[in-house]
Amino acid sequence: EPEVTQTPSHQVTQMGQEVILRCVPISNHLYFYWYRQILGQKVEFLVSFYNNEISEKSEIFDDQFSVERPDGSNFTLKIRSTKLEDSAMYFCASSRNTGELFFGEGSRLTVL
Amino acid sequence: SQQGEEDPQALSIQEGENATMNCSYKTSINNLQWYRQNSGRGLVHLILIRSNEREKHSGRLRVTLDTSKKSSSLLITASRAADTASYFCATDAISGAQKLVFGQGTRLTINP
Numbered sequence: 001e002p003e004v005t006q007t008p009s010h011q012v013t014q015m016g017q018e019v020i021l022r023c024v025p026i027s028n029h030l031y032f033y034w035y036r037q038i039l040g041q042k043v044e045f046l047v048s049f050y051n052n053e054i055s056e057k058s059e060i061f062d063d064q065f066s067v068e069r070p071d072g073s074n075f076t077l078k079i080r081s082t083k084l085e086d087s088a089m090y091f092c093a094s095s096r097n098t099g100e101l102f103f104g105e106g107s108r109l110t111v112l
Numbered sequence: 113s114q115q116g117e118e119d120p121q122a123l124s125i126q127e128g129e130n131a132t133m134n135c136s137y138k139t140s141i142n143n144l145q146w147y148r149q150n151s152g153r154g155l156v157h158l159i160l161i162r163s164n165e166r167e168k169h170s171g172r173l174r175v176t177l178d179t180s181k182k183s184s185s186l187l188i189t190a191s192r193a194a195d196t197a198s199y200f201c202a203t204d205a206i207s208g209a210q211k212l213v214f215g216q217g218t219r220l221t222i223n224p
Binding site: 004019031033035041042043044045048050055056057087089091093098101102103104105 | 143145147149152153154155156157160200210211212213214215216217
């Protein structure tokens with residue numbers, strides 16, 4: 001069964017460093033998303049991406065964040081100059097339409 | 113802002129009993145979805161109910177939607193230890209914004 005894959009599963013970085021989280025969405029899906037979940041808290045929407053551009057973004061998704069679909073398969077989230085409060089699980093998701101989302105297993109980011 | 117809020121925040125029952133979780137939201141929606149998350153894992157889609165539907169079943173799951181009260185319930189019948197997880201409702205705005213907004217979740221524990 002097709003699935004969304006994310007790498008790395010865990011990344012530890014120093015405050016101020018740049019981080020790139022990678023995702024391979026399901027191949028025939030058209031919509032791509034990043035969510036984050038701070039430990040013990042709810043899942044928060046960051047950004048949605050369709051037709052090679054951002055279609056919606058939250059207040060969290062400020063200039064520190066960017067997304068890219070550099071080729072036909074990868075979807076990346078870049079966090080510039082990481083802060084302690086960026087520590088969280090970052091989930092990528094994809095969907096065929098605006099219904100059910102398929103999530104990856106997440107990338108745990110720890111900022112020291 | 114549109115936001116799903118589940119109650120209770122935590123629920124502990126004996127195996128074989130039924131578990132009911134509730135969700136409320138604030139704005140008009142296209143659909144409401146329920147997801148499950150095992151600790152430290154990605155979210156798994158359970159069921160989607162459209163705004164013009166009132167009840168939907170899938171195996172041991174039963175979801176209801178009351179758009180006049182802006183609320184939904186998820187019933188898991190004949191619970192099993194493997195049902196232990198967090199359960200989230202998620203809504204998408206009728207404006208067509210391509211994002212799901214998740215609630216705080218209900219932590220369900222099934223005691224053997």
